[in-house]
Amino acid sequence: MVSPTGARRTKVDHPALPMTAAEIGRAAAEAADAGANAIHVHVRDRDGRHTLDRDAYGEATAAIEREAGARRLVIQATSEAFGVYEPAQQIAAMRALRPGAVSVAIREIFPSAEQEAPAADFFAWLERERIGTQCIVYNVDELGYFYQLRRRGIIPGNRVTLMLVLGRYTTSAVSKPVDLVPYLQRLDPAQPHRWMTCAFGEHEGACVLAAAALGGDMRVGFENNLQLADGSIASNPAALVAQAAELVPRMARRLGTFEEARVALGCG
Numbered sequence: 166m167v168s169p170t171g172a173r174r175t176k177v178d179h180p181a182l183p184m185t186a187a188e189i190g191r192a193a194a195e196a197a198d199a200g201a202n203a204i205h206v207h208v209r210d211r212d213g214r215h216t217l218d219r220d221a222y223g224e225a226t227a228a229i230e231r232e233a234g235a236r237r238l239v240i241q242a243t244s245e246a247f248g249v250y251e252p253a254q255q256i257a258a259m260r261a262l263r264p265g266a267v268s269v270a271i272r273e274i275f276p277s278a279e280q281e282a283p284a285a286d287f288f289a290w291l292e293r294e295r296i297g298t299q300c301i302v303y304n305v306d307e308l309g310y311f312y313q314l315r316r317r318g319i320i321p322g323n324r325v326t327l328m329l330v331l332g333r334y335t336t337s338a339v340s341k342p343v344d345l346v347p348y349l350q351r352l353d354p355a356q357p358h359r360w361m362t363c364a365f366g367e368h369e370g371a372c373v374l375a376a377a378a379l380g381g382d383m384r385v386g387f388e389n390n391l392q393l394a395d396g397s398i399a400s401n402p403a404a405l406v407a408q409a410a411e412l413v414p415r416m417a418r419r420l421g422t423f424e425e426a427r428v429a430l431g432c433g
Contacts, residue, residue, distance in 0.1 A: 171388030190228025324431030
């Protein structure tokens with residue numbers, strides 16, 4: 166999976182960071198050519214700010230399908246709050262959008278026990294609509310809470326997947342492959358879920374390849390990292406995809422197809 170944009174960075178950070186629908190479409194096509202089979206989509210408003218607007222998502226989706234083809238990349242919408250949206254607004258935005266796939270941060274949708282009831286209704290809706298749902302966790306405590314929610318039936322179904330985030334949004338939080346170990350120790354074999362990793366900083370490639378070697382899936386892109394393994398700045402998000410894709414066979418894995426990605430992400 167490629168995440169070409171994110172909610173935070175702008176062209177001040179990198180001139181090739183895609184922000185408009187047309188730019189996201191071109192970045193998607195380049196990433197697909199480099200080996201990606203899914204894309205994690207953030208969209209911006211006319212002022213370049215993070216938004217969950219349905220029309221903005223519609224424009225970006227149309228651009229991705231036009232530039233990359235309708236059956237090359239699974240399109241995953243983010244429900245990220247970014248300090249702008251409350252849980253009820255995030256849920257309403259995703260209900261209005263009805264994406265084929267969505268990412269949901271556990272800490273954002275379940276900020277307190279009082280939010281569990283509306284969140285449970287949201288997850289039940291995602292399951293009924295067969296929307297591929299990837300639950301984002303930022304530490305092992307959140308992973309434990311995810312399993313608790315599963316056991317209690319608040320997050321139902323057998324198509325939910327996990328995003329295990331290595332690091333965080335600070336200049337000092339450079340991720341390393343060893344950061345995967347606490348997650349792997351906490352994964353519950355009684356509740357198997359497909360899992361993916363993303364990582365911050367110049368060791369992103371090493372982190373996701375470690376995940377691949379250990380049975381996980383990979384997400385790279387300008388959302389979390391701008392650097393190649395040698396420390397140089399990547400020319401575009403596709404360069405990060407190409408770097409990871411080139412070494413996948415050495416991890417005793419292979420790149421998946423579009424249809425395999427749909428299955429892996431619980432879509433349809």
